[in-house]
Amino acid sequence: MLNFNFYNPTRIVFGSDTIKQLDQLVPAQARVLILFGGESARKNGTLDEVRQALGNRDVREFGGIEPNPSYETLMRAVEEVRTEKVDFLLAVGGGSVIDGTKFVAAAIDYPNDPWEILQSFGQHIEKAMPFGSVLTLPATGSEMNKASVITRKATQEKLPFMSEKVFPEFSILDPTKTYTLPPRQVANGVVDAYVHIMEQYLTYPADGMVQDRFAEGLLQTLIEIGPRVLAEPHDYELRANLMWAATLALNGLIGAGVPQDWSTHMIGHELTAAFDIDHARTLAVVLPSNLQLRREAKQGKLLQYAERVWGITEGSDAEKIDAAIVRTRQFFESLDIPTRLSDYKVTAGDIDGIISQLQQHGMTALGERQDVNLTLSRQILEASL
Ligand code: NZQ
Ligand code: ZN
Numbered sequence: 001m002l003n004f005n006f007y008n009p010t011r012i013v014f015g016s017d018t019i020k021q022l023d024q025l026v027p028a029q030a031r032v033l034i035l036f037g038g039e040s041a042r043k044n045g046t047l048d049e050v051r052q053a054l055g056n057r058d059v060r061e062f063g064g065i066e067p068n069p070s071y072e073t074l075m076r077a078v079e080e081v082r083t084e085k086v087d088f089l090l091a092v093g094g095g096s097v098i099d100g101t102k103f104v105a106a107a108i109d110y111p112n113d114p115w116e117i118l119q120s121f122g123q124h125i126e127k128a129m130p131f132g133s134v135l136t137l138p139a140t141g142s143e144m145n146k147a148s149v150i151t152r153k154a155t156q157e158k159l160p161f162m163s164e165k166v167f168p169e170f171s172i173l174d175p176t177k178t179y180t181l182p183p184r185q186v187a188n189g190v191v192d193a194y195v196h197i198m199e200q201y202l203t204y205p206a207d208g209m210v211q212d213r214f215a216e217g218l219l220q221t222l223i224e225i226g227p228r229v230l231a232e233p234h235d236y237e238l239r240a241n242l243m244w245a246a247t248l249a250l251n252g253l254i255g256a257g258v259p260q261d262w263s264t265h266m267i268g269h270e271l272t273a274a275f276d277i278d279h280a281r282t283l284a285v286v287l288p289s290n291l292q293l294r295r296e297a298k299q300g301k302l303l304q305y306a307e308r309v310w311g312i313t314e315g316s317d318a319e320k321i322d323a324a325i326v327r328t329r330q331f332f333e334s335l336d337i338p339t340r341l342s343d344y345k346v347t348a349g350d351i352d353g354i355i356s357q358l359q360q361h362g363m364t365a366l367g368e369r370q371d372v373n374l375t376l377s378r379q380i381l382e383a384s385l
Contacts, residue, residue: 069100089131095140122161139189141250143171158273175239188280263366289383
């Protein structure tokens with residue numbers, strides 16, 4: 001096992017009817033800004049419930065944070081926080097709203113141009129405003145991690161940053177708040193969480209026995225409940241298990257002490273930035289061909305994945321690996337998520353542009369062994385057509 005330093009200060013309040021606990025979680029004298037996305041939180045009553053729970057606190061709202069939250073919109077929120085002297089932020093929404101809130105929290109007192117937060121991947125953040133979240137979409141793990149991904153529309157860039165200063169103080173996870181999700185977003189959530197686990201699990205064996213068993217348990221849970229959670233949208237237990245699995249997939253626990261990959265994500269971010277494809281769908285496209293092309297370097301873990309997650313015990317090593325990759329692709333497709341670039345109208349002629357974006361963003365040595373260079377990224381994209 002590798003050495004590690006695991007830190008996660010986020011309080012999770014989980015269960016139905018928990019939004020009212022905001023009254024204890026948000027400081028009584030706080031001047032609060034609620035940040036939210038389009039209209040879903042208003043339409044399904046979550047926003048009303050939040051406002052009611054905040055009682056007589058001084059509360060303002062900032063709506064309109066887009067999926068793949070934009071720097072341009074978030075800088076308007078930064079202005080509002082400054083002029084209204086807000087001192088506590090509350091994100092109500094999915095990963096985009098929580099990521100956006102993290103950016104606002106870090107940008108308020110940032111001494112330089114806030115875009116530099118993304119250019120330096122967050123390493124110079126010294127402080128951030130306190131904030132909490134009410135999660136409405138299980139997928140990203142943003143509710144319990146220190147990561148955020150922001151898009152600059154003007155330049156079509158989508159970049160991540162990370163900082164221990166932007167862990168939410170608390171996140172409320174009420175599975176009933178996910179009942180109104182469209183099937184497409186539920187499927188996206190299952191696949192995003194699945195690929196988060198794969199990025200931390202499917203590397204090379206590092207004797208992280210606990211981490212491996214946790215990861216395999218989470219993957220099997222997603223395989224088991226994925227199709228059911230779509231078929232039975234009001235089943236509380238299924239939603240609760242999806243929500244907790246997605247949080248545990250990316251709160252640092254399963255990745256501590258083991259090598260991590262993340263190349264599927266970094267290539268996927270460029271596809272979202274250039275073609276506006278949903279985050280999870282980019283992952284469903286890139287992961288199978290990424291595994292296929294790196295099957296030798298990943299052989300040990302691919303065999304373990306085949307046997308322990310999919311129960312594939314027959315055939316040669318090569319046949320087991322083939323079968324595991326096929327089952328992975330079929331799983332994504334069973335959720336109605338196409339897994340080929342051509343399904344999203346991306347063609348061979350678009351690959352040069354994606355490669356030059358990767359280069360521009362310094363994404364030239366990705367993966368657990370930093371061997372995913374631009375040549376390999378190109379091969380992965382070509383194999384994904
Ligand atoms: O905007 P509204 O109207 O709220 O609608 C949203 C949005 O259109 C809707 N939605 C959310 N909750 C709903 C609901 N609709 C009905 N009922 C509800 N309860 O869902 C749509 C998508 O929301 P979004 O927040 O964009 O989805 P998701 O949670 O998948 O977040 C995706 C973003 O997170 C980033 C992605 O890159 C992408 O920008 N990621 C963040 C990570 C992190 N912070 O650690 C890691 C991930 O790998 C990922 O990169
Ligand atoms: Zn993701």
